[in-house]
Structures are given as structure tokens and as C-alpha cells.
Amino acid sequence: MRLKNTFLILLKLAVIVGLIVYLPSKVSTSSNAQIINAINPNPDDSTPVATNPQNTSFPITKDKKIHIYNTHQGEEYDGYNVVLGANYLKDCLNSQGYQCDVEGNDFEGYKAVHNIAYKNSYSVSKMYLEQSLQNNGGYDLIIDFHRDSISKELSTINHNGKSYAKIMFVVGKSSGKFDAVNQLSQKLSDIANRTVPKISRGVYVKNSHYNQGISDNMVLIEVGAQSNTKEEIQATVEIIAKAIGDYLGG
Template identity: 35%
Template sequence: MNGKMKLKKIVKKKIKLSFIYIIVIYIIFSITFYYSLKNSNNINNKEFINFLLKGGNSHLIGDYKLINIVNNSTKFLFSIDFTNPSSILDRSITSSSKDYEHNDDYSNLEELKKISSYIEDPNPVDIDSPIIYIYNSHQLENYNSSNLDIYGITPNVLMASYLLKEKLNSKGLSTIVEDSNLSEFLSINNWNHASSYKASRIFILDKKNKYNTLKYFIDIHRDSVNKNVTSVNINGKDYARILFVIGLEHDNYKDNLKLSEDLNNLFNKYYKGLSRGIYKKEGPGVDGIYNQDISPNSILIEVGGVDNNIDEVLNTTEAISNILYYYIKGDNNG
């Protein structure tokens, strides 16, 4: 009897050790697989933008399947995300809270550069008489990079601006994007992140003086609120919601407000639920102008939030290009 009991204990122990061994091998394989992909599949942001413009995002998702299978299985079993190495440390130290508040108020530009990067224009073309100028006072505001950071891709508002430019130019609306490196400009001048609007103002005025045909000035940002606020599904397609921001601390803000109201009405007509409305800002702790005093046709648009992915942003740039076309060329669609 005692012999049978000992045998059962030995069998159970061997099964337990075998199970632990399998788990260890699985984890080692997953980590090795992840870093092998990371080292062999990097593509740059410029190539990725053109890939998106050609409708290639669905094909790229196929490349993610293997890594997603490994990563999702590991997250299910151990609450570890191998695309986020810090989760391994968090798991070993504590699991007290999964909630956090995203904060854009970085103490210096180096903090921003850790999560985002400057992107060169993938399709630089000389346009003689542009009517739309797109820029980003906060070029490094990033979007959700899940399953993209492994490829060296850092989706941000500058990427969104390039996507929007291509959409607008394809519709015959001559558009340029400010492709100067604003974070580098801030560093050279020893300015902190709070001086971003002062920096972008210099570039706006330069382009305005260079091109007397410019009529519309659009500052693209992204919000820092949660995805449930910044996402919407319209007719089966996922979008990053937009928000117009108008500064009230200059004499001609009513012109900027009127433009935002007109565009907002068109969004409500053609893409109900895509716009979150118009946010009017003034008072202590805010800029209050946002360089909108430069032109009556200056607007700031928050495109999505920190949790939106680039596919949702791409869909929204298509919607924005359509609405701008309706506004500039005339809404003749009923």
C-alpha cells in the first residue's frame, strides 16, 4: 500500500515538473520568437505610410498572426504581454492596479522621443499653389502602437498629417504638410515642450509668406482621453473621433469658430457621431490662441486619442478629406 502511495506521489511530481518544463520552454520560445521578428522585420514609417495609402493594412495584419497567437496565449496564461516588456517586471513586482492616466505634460523632449519619433514626408512633392497647410504643433503625439512597435513603426499625428495630405491632394485640393522637425527645432533653441506653439508659429508665418495662395491652416493633434470616448463605428467601419478646439483669447476668434461650426455640421450630416463637437478654450493654464489669430481659417483638430490605432486614424483622414472637399468645393450632395 505504501509503495503504491509513493509511486503515485512520484508520478504526480514528474507530471508537475514536466508541466513546469513545458511552460519554461514555451516562454523562452515566445521571447526568442518576438526578438527574432523585431530584428528581422523592421520597416520604416515612410514605407508604412505608403503601404496604408495603398490599402495594405489588412495584408500587414496577416504578418501579425503568429506573434499575436503567441502573445495572446501568454497574456491569457500569465498576464504577460511580450510586446510590452515592462509587464513582465510589473508581474514580478506587483499587480495592484491596471489603470493609469496618460499624461502629455512631459518634463522634456527626451521623454517624448522615447515613445514617438519624427517622420520624413514619404512623398515629397513641390506644390506651387497650395490652399491647405497642415502642421502639428505637437509632432510627437503618438497613437496606439500595439503590434507595430515590433516592426519599428511609431504612428503619430505627423503620420496622420501625411495621410490626410495624400487624401486631399487626390481630391484636387492642393495641400502641403509642415515636414520640418519641430522637436529638433525646440532643442536647438533650448525651448521646452511648452514652447511648441511659439515654434509652430514661426513655421506657419514662413509658409504663409512663401505661399500667398494658402487659405486654410489646420493643426492636427490627438487627445489623451480613453478609447471609449475617442472611437466610433459608423456603418461597420471604425473611426478615431475628432474634436475641434478653438481659442477664444484673440479678437477674431469668431471667424475660426464659424469655420469649425460649418465643418462640424457637415460631419454631423455625413458621419454622424464622428465629431465630438467644439471645445472653446480660454483662461489660466491654457494657450487660448493656438496660433488661430494668424488666419480666420485656422483650426485645431484633435484626431482620435492615445488608444486609437492607425487604421482608425486612416479612416478618419478619409472622412476629413471628404468633408473639407464638400466645404471648399460646395456641398452638392443634398
């Protein structure tokens, strides 16, 4: 009996050891690329970049490249969030034939691992933006997709029986490229308002930089606010995509 019990114990130990050895080999390195990037303090050319790429169901028919990211990835709507909004904008632009990708690295995870304060979020998004520019050869338009924190009454507009989230462009006066970014933001704001009057609250200039010194072709868009719904955000994103198409194709 004692010999039998010893044998059973040894058999169980062998099974446990086998599982420990086997299971790690089943973990996909590609599925963890986003986590690897989020905790890598010094990304370089050899580091895989986690992006949500071109929707291959849409052919590329335009020669313009667009990059979208969310400096504040944790911003949420009513049952929706800015990351999903950015990806919906990508799909809308892909459907127009533009090559467009969305930053997929986990900024919030990176900040948590490295104890980076919320107020320093732009240092994290800048690091990954510069990496994307280096790896992808530049973009014709770069969009930092945010949401505002205002009341539903101020963040929403009704046009022809349809509810839209209002947008606002934010420009950093101290970026070093203020004139170019301000002009681009004003153009996109005006184009959007031609489609849905007053959907854009205009251009708000602040004494900051928002990483806009990196490129003349950058905009920061506040899309709706915390109380806007998925349907309102997506309706507005379609207007933004149309405005971008009119601008880049014009």
C-alpha cells in the first residue's frame, strides 16, 4: 500500500512538471507584443510596434497615409471609449481608400509600470509617435483622438433628426509649429461645419504643446464628452472622416 501511494504521488508530480514545461510554449509571442511594448522603456527599430493596421477588406486607392492615436487611452463615453472611436475613424478612412493605422501600444499600462503621472501622458504618446514615424516613414495626417469633459447639452447637437457629438480642435501655442497646426485645425473645423452646421466648436488655443512640434500635419480633436453615446460618437466620426477626405483630396 505504501509503495502504491508513493507511486501515485510521483505520478502526480510528473504531470505537474509536464504542465509547467508545456504551457509556456503555447503562449503566442505575437499576442503579447502589445504588453512587451508597454513595458519597454527604450523602444527602438528592433522593437515590434503594436498597431491596428489597414483594414484589408478595403483596397488602398489614395496615396495619403494617416496615423491615429489616443494620448489619453482611458477616456470613456457612455458605453464606448476613445480607443474604439479612433478605430472606427480608421475604418471610415480605410473605406475611402486611405492607408490608415491606429496606435495599439498600451500607454496606460506603460504609465502604470513606470509610475508616470497622468499629467505626463504626452511624454509617453510622444515616445511611441516618434517610433511610428521612424518605422513608417511619416504621415500626411496625424490625429490625437480625445474626448472633452463637459455637459451633454454642450457636447451634443441635433441635425436633421440625428444626434451628433460636437468636436473641438485644440492647438498648442508653444509647440513651435503653431501656425501650421492652427491653420490645419481651422480648415478641418470649417469643412466639418459645412456638412453639419455647428458640429465643431471651433479651435481652442492653449499655452501648451501637445506634441504638435513633431509635425505640421498634426491635429488634436476632442470628440464629444463623457455623456455621449456610441451612436453619437460614430455619427460624428463619419463627419470627421468626410472632412479629412475633403481636405486631403482637395
